[in-house]
Amino acid sequence: MMLFSLILAPLASAFLVALGPAAMARRTALAGTAVTFFAACAALYLFNWSAPGYQFEQSLPWLQQVGINLSVGVDSVAMMLIALTALLGPICVQSSKTAITDRVKTYYSWLLVLQAAMTGVFASRDLILFYICFEFTLAPMFVLISLYGSTNRRKAAIKFFLYTFTGSVIALAGFVYVAWFSSRLTPGIVNAADPSLLHEFPQLGKWTFDLATLEQAARLMSPAKQGWVLLALLAGFAVKVPLFPVHTWLPLAHTEAPTAGSVILAGVLLKLGTYAIYRFALPFCPVAIYEHAPLISVLCIVGILYGGLICWVQTDVKKLVAYSSVAHLGFCILGMMALNNTGISGSILYMINHGLSTGALFLLIGMIYERYHTRSMKELGGIAAKMPIWATFMVFFTMASVGLPGLNGFVSEFLCILGAFQASSAWGSPTATLPNGLPNAGLWGSAGAAHPGSTLGSLGPWFAAVAGIGMIVAAIYLLYMVGKVVWGPLVEPHGHDSHGGHGGHGESESHSVLPTDLCAREIGVLVPLAVLCVALGVYPKPALDALSGPVSDTVRVVQTARSNATIPADSVKEAAR
Amino acid sequence: MEQIINPYILYGLCVLGAAGVCLALPRKGLSPQLFGGLLAGAVGGLAILFLGLKNPEHLPNIYFYIFSVVALGGALRVITHPRPVYAALYFVLTVIASAGLFLILSAEFMAFALVIVYAGAILITYLFVIMLATQSPQEDEVEVLMEYDIAAREPFASTVVGFLLLAVLTTMMFKGVGELPAPQVKDPDAILAAMPRRIESTLREEGLMPKGSTLKVDAQTGDAVVDWKHRTVTTIDGGGAPTVVSLPDDLKATNADHLGFNLLRDHPGTIEIAGVILLMAMLGAVVLSRKQVQIDEEAKMRQAHTLSGASFGPDSGTSKGGSL
């Protein structure tokens, strides 16, 4: 019931907001998100972090003719992401207090609906329920962007909606194919593949969208089929992540979205893509993932460098941070494609960390925008002189985003790159020699050597090294931004001076509402994120320990499938070398 | 069973008929309407002739030929006559000829219903509307033919499509007709059993049934118990003694009887729906005709132009698109 309450609480609040008076909308929404947040805290407390597998599982019958149930359940990965979602809820509501003054009821209701949908995505254990929630995040976001965004909002909203929707429909096709494949399994087929699997299918030959069953079934697909399924799934999820060639909706949507929308978008919505890849692509098509990991990683690396360099020439601060998401999420997927514990753990941690730091950056930019009504770096500069508190937070979160050790970004980024670095079959298998007694060929020479830290995989040091350049590029563009906006001589937009009497009516209005530097509410919004940034940077061990169970399972699945598959074995390759 | 008509002949006829109809359609200027009409008629005749030649022993009644020629000729004229009023009148002709065909098909009730409802009611409504919607000519000028009545629209494409449909339809039809199951011959008078009072009254009129006696009816259905083999019924007199009485020869179920039973016994729901449709149509017509029409600017100008043209220049409002 825990998870249903986490989904229903925001939904119920959304109805309350919609039905209540406009004056109470924000407070109702705040109460709703706060209740959800405390419920999530309770869930975090009740969750048994040391146990692997799914908890809080519950299933309500829905369309049983085709095996669709409202079944929910979380492992530690999902639990963390749900906690992140619940945390960002009140933060978004609070950050919108002065930014949104028009049509507040619509705004807060959709915000709450969005939260419910996002929680549903992470909690669902049924493909169709997942898909519905996944798609249902689009509608609220569409409304938030198209009604409350800035000048080019309609185009941005439409592009966001159509782009991600097109992708996810293809992903649905992949899902249905897997379910269809599963429904056509017979005991004979299963026995031929692996007799021990037979007990995993209680209802062989029936339609089901139960994730656990489908995970088992999908592994019986041939590598070629897995490849197609992977393609379909990636079509949906890579857009959401977004990976390199399909990222262009993101800068537009981020730039046009209201602050809270950007925060949610960066904080959670992008994670839906990475989470889905982790949750579905990896277990459904392990062999295909293994085969195509280099390709996907190349896309990630291109995204990292290309996105990073594009950041550098932006003049719009928000667009810069938006493009930085392309680069950052590239690291995230790169780590996942390493298909080893370090990489995937880092990748999952990256989801949380990116949500915290980039979300906070968007909040900070929103605060500036509320005061100056511009995000152009040509019109802003040296804000530190006027807003020291803001500047402190800005530098702090920039450093978290750059991946400074001691803050959260570092742990995940380093683990992702390390994962990619380790994951190369060229290192040789962990055992020193091959079965045929030949010395194991090293990467740079012929001396036989064991590399105990290496794992089987298809990436390798070059991937890590090139991706690592992204760390430098990240420093370049983020410091460029900080150097322009925070440091330097004070530059303010025209018509904006300390009197605040003349100038546009919007400005004078904002002057009456907002102080020069951040107010207590704004600081209160940022502090939890900052505290978490430090906590996850200094003591990530609980999170990493909690992840080790599910991640090890995933790695085992992929590596087992790889070794069982009939793709050319690594040992054969090496013996031929 | 082989094709009732050779398909190649059929297609040839279709092409020729299409050409005929195409020519017969109204055109601006000089048009071979008459020739086209004759050609189309000839082709239709040829088709029926071929049909007859193929199966000389199953020719229809001679009146079939008369009525079908009238009906099809009228139909052709409906679509070729430029004046709506004449078209409507030709349609009346078609309806009457169709009624004749219905008679040949032993559908007397429908034949007369058709004449009454169609020719009598619907067509009159049409005529009213035509009158309403056409400018009556001034006293000193000839009646104006509207531009859109003079020339057919895309005659070629339409006839091609039409006769393509005809070719397909007839091909399928003649192929399918041959494969129809042989009809079950039933005693047409069988429904009389469901009308015991009619039997009773007829018997009483004929004097075959004494006073005080009753017709024996089935207890459950209330139908008369009739022995159709010998055309006899059983009457029960006051004492309860049965008497077998044979039915008179002129006691037959009429076409209206059959129709009534079919309509009310077999399709009771449908007839309710038909009633609702009529009601709706009535309401709709009332609503629509009460509606105030917003005449748009263009139409106003045109009206003004037409009126002024009518009053100041005899040519401007007349035929060749002066008002357009």
Add this chain to the structure above:
Amino acid sequence: MTTLTNILHAALTGSIGQHGEVAHAAAGAAPVQIAANGPWYAVLIPVFAIAAFLLCALCAAFKVKSKLPAWITVACLAASCGVSASVYAWVSSHGPAITYVFDWIHVVWGKDKGQSFVANFAFYLDTLTCLWMLFVTGLATLIALYASEYMSHDVGQGYNRFFAAFSLFVFSMACLVMADNFILLYLGWEGVGLCSYLLIGYFYKKPSAVAAAKKAFIVNRIGDLFLALGIMLCFVHFGTVEYKAVFAGVEEYIKHFEAGEFNKIPPVAQWIAYLLMGGAFGKSAQLPLYVWLPDAMEGPTPVSALIHAATMVTAGVFLIARTYPIFMISQYALHSVAWVGALTALLAATIGMAQFDIKRIMAYSTVSQLGYMFAGLGVMTSVGAAAHVFTHAFFKAMLFLSCGAVMHGFAGQLDLRKLSGVGSMPGWRIVGIAMLVGCLNLAGFPIITAGFWSKDAILGGAFANPHAQSIGWILLLTAGLTAYYTFRVYFRVFVGPQHFEPGDELHAHDDHGHDHAHAGHDHGHDGGHQSHSHDKAAASHDFHPHAPGWAINTVLAILAISAFVVILPLKLIPGELGWVGQMVEGSTARAVGHMEHAKFFGFDAHQAMMVVSSVVGLAGIAVAFVLHYAGRTSAATSRADALLPAFGPLANWAQHKWYVDEFYDFLIRKPLLVLAHLFHIIDQYLVDGLVDAAGYLPRAIGRLLRPSQSGELHGYALGMAGGVAALLLIVFLATTSW
């Protein structure tokens, strides 16, 4: 052979493997074991520093307008220094140890070696650690004291920020030095980079300071990438990032190294050193990544003294010293280090000779001296390198602080053509003496200066190493140049006729102060006088040098004394370079392996060097005396000016730093920027254009089909009739068997 192995055991301090397996001990010598539990109070070193940081941050939050943060910092850092001393006492009696604090990053996927990635907050305490921590905390305390006065014009403004970053720096440095694994080292490594960034950009209203800060961080990041890759390679090869286990793994290869059989050492293991080296080059400003350090002088002078002269920049030296075994097993790594160091030393010295900004000269001399240290490491005299780090820390800090005092007093004036005879002005005596002491050390004045001994050790080591003769010559040349440019500064600025022109910072803050008079007055300038009027004309007329106060003088005095005092531990305690030698020999930085000592023209290289380097140093000073002191009547001119044409364009090129910045700009930054713009255009018009095109496709199809929806009844009817006909035809054809 076995003896060497034994020594190695002692040096590597890694006899016990990570998982409790006892490494095979060589016969005859009990391996030095690393105590699992070091003194708990080692934790206090970083804790005091971070406490100072937090308290200063609190001060900033509450907008404290007094010198409170300075006193907090000084007190905490002094406490750290005290703890360092007691840790040293513990280590010298108990031997190396590890103090575990808490688990940091743990990714575990198996029980075997290499199946877990473990990096704890734990401190690896040995004498090398202690050496570094002692001078880091000691100097930091002194410089914080100095800064308390130096930064006083910023009280209530950036004062809190300054000391917060300062304390954070010490914390990071402590993590870097005391780390027991590469990851914690990396934390410190980047942490000091951050603090360096924040402190260089302290005067954030100056675009040049912001640019310099950015440059420092980014260039350092390039090095960091190599360091990170090195760590990863190390993990892949050794299956761990903890020093103890890594050194245990290296031990096996050391045997091959001693036997000269590098082909038996896996190439992967040899590559680690090259990658780590890249990190060291970045942090310690060596070729080709040295360009950030001279620019870093935009920061306040105490920062330059502490971070960019004494401590942070020696992190690269520390890294190599700490991982010396890894460097030794790599065939060419140390040679590369030596060459890079020597070339950097020479290049920086040539640039330093031609500069006029005294702080910049000091910066280039820092780069040059760091090059010395690297060369020392590269020629296998890690002791000499460490000693040079140690002595250099004191005298270079002192030189910077003296320069800072001048800057402070003369409104930011640093041009040696506009200052003269400062040392004889009233109130500047201590500064002058301190400067002289520093210059003597830097120039390597024979016998009485500590700098002489440490530099001599490196030179001697270079000439003693049969493979490093040419490096020795380069270093010797550099020594002469160093002596020259050091005393060029001293002779022009501190002695000779008295003359000064105040710096431009009074004007600078006028320029800033137009619309933010109150803020701008106290910000954006270094050493300007609040009491002076904003009027430019009045500023130059009424300017009086602002002699340093007690804090600056005290610190300078202490440093001047200690610059001499450090000779005592170097020379009074037996062994090569005495105490420092002991410290290094007892740690991982110990150079092992035997090589034939090369002779310097038939003499013992070390002894010969004492004479040769003395002569070279004195010659440099003499040249400086002749060119820049003798007969000089004004501040702006000297005899050297007459010599300049003789060097042709070289002097000009050297003054423009050999155009390296421009070269990098042209070769790397510009192309990247062009590429970025190109990518931006591609993204907008190609990548997004394709998406838009895909979106346009349905619209185009719709436009194509649009005429079919003519709105005419007949059209639809015709379509419907045709459709019915076609449909019937299809049905007919499909159902008919021909």
Add this chain to the structure above:
Amino acid sequence: MIQVLQTLAQSGFPDRMHAATLSHFLLVSALMFVIGLIGFLTRRNLIIMFLCTELMFQAAGIALVAFGRYHLDFSGQTFVIFVLTVAAAEAAMALALVVLLFRRRESLNAEEWKELRG
């Protein structure tokens, strides 16, 4: 007259009707339908277009009655009643609409109304 009518009515009912005879009627029905269709497609006068639809109804009626005769089933004729009903309803509605449209544009030309143009 009576004679003629009797002759007509005596066309064999209730005897079987041969399929070949049926096809005569069907041919007439199809021809009439197609003529109606062509009329609908070619004529622009709204009223005539409606007349053409009535022609098609008529054709359908003939086919229905003919089939009913062939099968000796009266449902064919019943359906003609329904067709008649629909035709009447359609005539009422359509003519009301035609009047409405005519009032708006002063024309019966069907091509005047193209509001659905894409």
